[in-house]
Amino acid sequence: xxxxxxxxxxxxxALAARESVPLADEMALVERxxxxxxxxxxARLASDVQVAPGAETALVPPLLLQPLVxxxxxxxxxxxxxxxxxxxxxxxxxxxxxxxxxxxxxxEPVARRGASVGLENVRQRLRATDSGxxxxxAGRDGEMFRVVLTLADRSIGEAR
Amino acid sequence: xxxxxxxxxxxxxxxxxARALLREYLRAHTDLEIVGECGNGFEAVKVIGxxxxxxxxxxxxxxxxxGFEVLELLDPGPLVVFVTAFDEYALRAFEVNAVDYLxxxxxxxxxxxxxxxxRQRRERGKPETDLAAAQKLxxxxxxxxxxxxxxxxxxxxxxxxPLARPTSRRSRSGRLPRRSTPSASCxxxxxxx
Numbered sequence: 001x002x003x004x005x006x007x008x009x010x011x012x013x014a015l016a017a018r019e020s021v022p023l024a025d026e027m028a029l030v031e032r033x034x035x036x037x038x039x040x041x042x043a044r045l046a047s048d049v050q051v052a053p054g055a056e057t058a059l060v061p062p063l064l065l066q067p068l069v070x071x072x073x074x075x076x077x078x079x080x081x082x083x084x085x086x087x088x089x090x091x092x093x094x095x096x097x098x099x100x101x102x103x104x105x106x107x108e109p110v111a112r113r114g115a116s117v118g119l120e121n122v123r124q125r126l127r128a129t130d131s132g133x134x135x136x137x138a139g140r141d142g143e144m145f146r147v148v149l150t151l152a153d154r155s156i157g158e159a160r
Numbered sequence: 161x162x163x164x165x166x167x168x169x170x171x172x173x174x175x176x177x178a179r180a181l182l183r184e185y186l187r188a189h190t191d192l193e194i195v196g197e198c199g200n201g202f203e204a205v206k207v208i209g210x211x212x213x214x215x216x217x218x219x220x221x222x223x224x225x226x227g228f229e230v231l232e233l234l235d236p237g238p239l240v241v242f243v244t245a246f247d248e249y250a251l252r253a254f255e256v257n258a259v260d261y262l263x264x265x266x267x268x269x270x271x272x273x274x275x276x277x278x279r280q281r282r283e284r285g286k287p288e289t290d291l292a293a294a295q296k297l298x299x300x301x302x303x304x305x306x307x308x309x310x311x312x313x314x315x316x317x318x319x320x321x322p323l324a325r326p327t328s329r330r331s332r333s334g335r336l337p338r339r340s341t342p343s344a345s346c347x348x349x350x351x352x353x
Contacts, residue, residue: 040175078174079223081200
């Protein structure tokens with residue numbers, strides 16, 4: 001557990017120092033984070049992470065996904081008696097990288113303070129760094145809460 | 161030499177590692193017996209109602225039914241030690257006359273001090289806290305206009321949460337204050353249904 005936390009801190013610091021990182025690195029951090037939360041929640045936390053071939057080399061702003069996955073754990077697992085499964089799917093679509101993060105949500109959520117702070121932070125960051133070329137759409141879809149990030153792939157253009 | 165009377169305790173925390181740590185630390189206290197462990201508030205109401213422990217170690221933030229809601233649904237009786245990662249509930253803990261308020265991560269020494277308080281409280285039988293003053297303090301600190309958001313119904317030791325959130329203006333107009341006094345509860349408690 002301490003090693004996992006230490007590794008998570010090291011990865012976070014290493015990623016934060018860079019302007020953009022391959023999706024594979026960002027996902028490694030997310031996996032590490034999920035493994036730590038799994039110690040807390042045990043069988044209540046399940047996850048299904050899919051990165052389509054070719055998507056792992058896309059360049060993204062560092063530490064963008066982690067707060068979104070943290071939200072998914074908070075709302076989709078911690079606040080539910082039965083827990084839930086966090087699904088993450090990343091793939092290239094045309095000139096973009098699309099990352100979907102889904103978690104089950106409550107039919108009758110109890111209002112908690114601090115709602116939407118994480119989402120708003122990510123939105124502001126996208127506005128500041130990608131000036132409208134990237135976007136974040138979030139909302140309920142029946143029993144699921146879904147965040148769809150459509151990111152300008154920074155590796156396109158830079159590689160040429 | 162007569163042995164100290166046994167403290168029968170229930171542990172309530174939604175995170176298994178947190179319960180495991182408490183269990184390990186409590187092992188050193190031979191006058192304490194863990195009679196139940198619960199992973200959520202609903203289980204807690206059931207287990208505490210059925211086993212009538214002397215002492216409950218109670219987490220605050222749990223899914224659906226938090227530690228304070230659990231207390232509202234229980235008959236008075238067990239001594240309560242809150243165990244939480246957040247310091248912001250301390251005043252409310254005072255209001256419900258908790259024995260102690262432990263912040264995670266809990267040390268063995270701090271836990272031992274809590275147990276000593278619990279033993280003393282039990283020996284005295286009656287709390288010596290100035291409850292009226294504590295309740296006034298807590299009531300003054302509560303944000304005004306906090307409204308009824310749901311109803312909890314207790315049947316035997318089972319808890320149901322039948323109310324959906326009030327969304328329309330009309331339903332809001334029929335609102336009730338969450339609590340008129342610190343001792344009145346927003347939970348609809350119907351023992352003996």
